[in-house]
Amino acid sequence: MELRKDPITRSWVITGDDPTGPRVESVCRFCPDAASAPQVIATMPNTGGVPWSARALVHPTPLYHIEGEPARRGDGLYDRMHSVGAHEVLVENSRHDHHLWNASEAEIEWFFRMAAERIFDLKRDPRIKYVSLFKDYGGSAGQEFSHPTSQITATMFVPRRVLYELRAGREYFLTKERCVFCDIINQEERQALRVIESRGDYIALCPYAPRVPYEAWILPRNHDAAFEHTALVRQGQLADLAAILRRTLQRVRTFTEEFHLVLHTSPSSQHPSKTLGYWKTIDDDYHWHIELLPVLGSKARSYTFKEVYYSPVSSETAVKQLREAKIDG
Numbered sequence: 001m002e003l004r005k006d007p008i009t010r011s012w013v014i015t016g017d018d019p020t021g022p023r024v025e026s027v028c029r030f031c032p033d034a035a036s037a038p039q040v041i042a043t044m045p046n047t048g049g050v051p052w053s054a055r056a057l058v059h060p061t062p063l064y065h066i067e068g069e070p071a072r073r074g075d076g077l078y079d080r081m082h083s084v085g086a087h088e089v090l091v092e093n094s095r096h097d098h099h100l101w102n103a104s105e106a107e108i109e110w111f112f113r114m115a116a117e118r119i120f121d122l123k124r125d126p127r128i129k130y131v132s133l134f135k136d137y138g139g140s141a142g143q144e145f146s147h148p149t150s151q152i153t154a155t156m157f158v159p160r161r162v163l164y165e166l167r168a169g170r171e172y173f174l175t176k177e178r179c180v181f182c183d184i185i186n187q188e189e190r191q192a193l194r195v196i197e198s199r200g201d202y203i204a205l206c207p208y209a210p211r212v213p214y215e216a217w218i219l220p221r222n223h224d225a226a227f228e229h230t231a232l233v234r235q236g237q238l239a240d241l242a243a244i245l246r247r248t249l250q251r252v253r254t255f256t257e258e259f260h261l262v263l264h265t266s267p268s269s270q271h272p273s274k275t276l277g278y279w280k281t282i283d284d285d286y287h288w289h290i291e292l293l294p295v296l297g298s299k300a301r302s303y304t305f306k307e308v309y310y311s312p313v314s315s316e317t318a319v320k321q322l323r324e325a326k327i328d329g
C-alpha cells in the first residue's frame with residue numbers, strides 16, 4: 001500500500017494491491033473472551049461488572065503502519081509516500097450488542113474518553129498531521145466488524161474534506177473575526193428551522209445544504225476547536241454528548257440502519273505550516289463536530305458521480321421527521 005497525491009485536486013489516495021482480500025469473521029475477535037485479540041493499545045477501566053468499558057487495538061489489517069519513514073518523493077510531476085501513520089480499532093463497548101444507540105450514557109461516555117485519549121496521544125507524534133475518527137455501520141456503509149467498533153487513522157496529511165473545512169473556516173475568520181460554525185449555530189438556534197434537538201452544551205441539526213437525506217451534525221454550543229480538549233477538560237459535559245448522539249442515532253435509525261459517522265477535530269498544532277498557515281488561528285477559526293451520514297439505498301441516486309450531491313429530502317422536512325421519530329430516549 002502507498003499514498004499517491006492527485007496533482008489536480010491535491011488529495012491523497014491510498015492505493016495498492018490488498019493481499020488479504022475480504023475477511024470472513026467466524027468468531028468475534030473483540031469480545032472480552034476472544035482467544036486471539038489484536039494488540040491492545042489502551043483500555044478504559046471496568047465498570048458495572050464488565051472486564052473493561054472501551055478499548056483501543058491495532059487494526060488487524062492496518063492501512064497505515066506506525067514504523068518507518070514516509071519517504072515522500074516525487075515521480076515526475078507526481079507525489080508519493082509510504083503509508084506511515086496509525087490505524088486503530090476503538091472497541092466502543094465490551095458487550096457485543098451494546099451499540100452507540102442502545103448503550104447507556106455512561107458506556108458511551110467511556111467510549112468518548114477513550115477516543116479523546118487516543119486522539120490526544122496520536123497528535124503528540126510530530127509526524128502526524130491529522131487524526132480521524134469514523135464509524136461505518138451496515139453492509140452498504142462498508143462495516144468491517146460485527147462488534148460495536150469505530151476506527152481511528154492518524155495520517156501525515158489532512159484528509160481532503162477536512163482540508164476544505166479548515167480553509168473555509170480560516171477564510172471566514174480572516175474577514176469576520178468569527179468562527180463560521182459558531183455563526184451557523186447562532187443562526188440555526190434563532191431560526192429554529194433545522195434544529196433537531198439541543199441538550200445542555202450540545203446541539204443536533206440538519207445542515208442547510210445536506211449531502212444525503214437525514215444528514216445530521218452534532219456540535220458543542222460553546223466554541224472549541226479540538227474534540228479531545230472538550231472531552232478531557234470538560235468531562236462533566238460528556239453525558240450530554242452521549243445522550244444527544246444516542247438519541248440522534250435512534251432518530252436516524254427509524255429511516256435506515258446504515259450510516260457513516262465522522263468526527264472532525266482540529267489538525268495537529270505541532271505542524272504550524274508556514275506556507276499554508278492553517279494553524280495560526282486554528283483555536284479560533286475551527287470548531288469540532290460529529291457528522292452523521294445515513295445511507296439510504298433507494299435515495300442514493302447520484303448525479304455525475306457525486307460531483308453534485310443530490311439529497312431528495314430537504315433539511316426542513318428531514319428535521320420534522322427526525323424530531324417526531326419515536327425513540328426510547
Ligand SMILES: [Zn+2]
Pocket residue numbers: 028029030031095096146147148
Ligand atoms: Zn464481540
Ligand SMILES: [Zn+2]
Pocket residue numbers: 179180181182183222223224286287
Ligand atoms: Zn466556533
Ligand SMILES: [Zn+2]
Pocket residue numbers: 165264289291
Ligand atoms: Zn466536518
